[in-house]
Amino acid sequence: MTVIRWCWVAALGLTLVTTACGSSDTDGAGERAVPIQRTPTPENEFTPAELEGTIDSLVAEINKSAIEPAQMAVLLKQQTGFWAPVVTAANRAMGELGVAGNVLGPIAPSGDIEESEELQNQQIKQAVADGAEGIGIAPFGDAQAAALEEAMAKGVQVVTLDTDLSASKRSIYVGTLNKAAGATAAETLLAMLPQPPGTVMIHGNDNPGWVDGMDRTHGAREVFEKAGYGVLVRSATWDATGEAEDVEWMKDTLEAADPPVVGLLGLFNVSYRCAMAADAASKPDIPIVAFDFDPKTVDYMRKGRIKATHTQRQYYEGYLVPYILYGIKAIGLDATKDILAPQMVDDDRVNTGLDVVPGDKIDAYYDFLSSIGAN
Structure with missing residues (x-):
């Protein structure tokens, strides 16, 4: 990241989590030479087997393609508490994919919602200016609609998570229904x-x-x-x-x-x-x-x-979004939706589902969260 970019982030009060670059996974022509390898998910009674299987199917199909490296941004409402597993998972997915990207969350020092909305709009515009081909976003609401429409008009694919903007032209929503x-x-x-x-x-x-x-x-x-x-x-x-x-x-x-x-x-x-x-x-x-x-x-x-x-399975929301954005570029939106079909309730919404945790399974659930880095 350049000094200019760091200054922009600091000025907005944004926190950069990571940048994952995958140039080592491409051949001389700029096409992927090494297949995507997912980090193995430990088996547990709470592991969502069908959801895991769908992700594996998407990876297998992407691995049949040959595409140039991608760049994306995942923009969240925050990076701590509920959002911490989203950050972990999105960074993990981008690392596995070998894409250039980062995970950002606006931090309005005043805590004012309107200020946070404006910070997120600036993030959207900066991501596009930096060359992002895909944006995953948990929007605050309709305040992000105009900036996202402008991004999509420039060919940027948008996937929403946790909070949807169904009236927009976003490609897919991922999260709890x-x-x-x-x-x-x-x-x-x-x-x-x-x-x-x-x-x-x-x-x-x-x-x-x-x-x-x-x-x-x-x-x-x-x-x-x-x-x-x-x-x-x-x-x-x-x-x-x-x-x-x-x-x-x-x-x-x-x-x-x-x-x-x-x-x-x-x-x-x-x-x-x-x-x-x-x-x-x-x-x-x-x-x-x-x-x-x-x-x-x-x-x-x-x-x-x-x-x-x-x-809620916020870890899987964060993990799925980079793979979906990558899939749209590699195999196309329709093919990506076809693979996601087991988790889709309609043409453009992916339901990540819920974990039901009985009172006598608290420790087992903690073990599951720990095993995927989502505590």
Whole structure:
């Protein structure tokens, strides 16, 4: 990377993770001489065998082609916490592919969302100026649409991950499909419930301003209502008073609901609040199912208060995106989609699915995450 490029990154407050260059894997004509070799994935009860098989099929088809080296960028909302496995996986994939590329996440010192959106737009434009042929992006939202459309008009392939821009001309979306994820979590709790009548409380989102959260909540609601249960939704909040307000609302509802609450389902990383509310209402026997792998959620699982949780496969989101971008260049978009078909729910969305983690499998799941570098 040039000094000028470093200065640009520093000025925007962006963090460069890595640059993977693969010139040693090409012959004199600039075509790949050494087949792509994936890092072996250890076998584990949580290893998504079908997803792994699809990636292997894509690699096998790419290896039949002969293409020049590629350049790409993967642009994320952050690089820590939830996003850390995405960073690890995207860097690993680009290293295996031997492409020039980097993984960036805007860091707005103020924490302001509009500033972060603008930083990401500048990243998009700089990636194009630097010669990127493909961009993988977790967009903040519609604020990135114009910059991405401009990039695509110049021939850059775009793959979204985690958050989609379905109205754009992006090639493929990779990640959790929220309505299906909500339904999966609901089915896990449904198996623990007594026969109706009864009320199920969802710690979710019913605000149409957050479409992904609402879709996940509606997916769960439909499962319970179809099974004959009443449903009450508490929209989760993350501000300074959110936890106290969430717990108080759920506690009061647990004490007053008619018919009584027979189960609680949390759909976001603060799912542990369901257990806090049940304890506050002195209802320790109500089954609770959660989402994500927050340390507080894990603590309640170890105590037996949360029976299971559901985790997104963000590692596989990060790993798939560079391979998809590379595949589009090597074998074309349609051929790439044909290979991804087992994981696609429609013409342009890849569902990476969920890991369902029972309370007695916490350590086994930690072992799995460690084995792929996704802790």
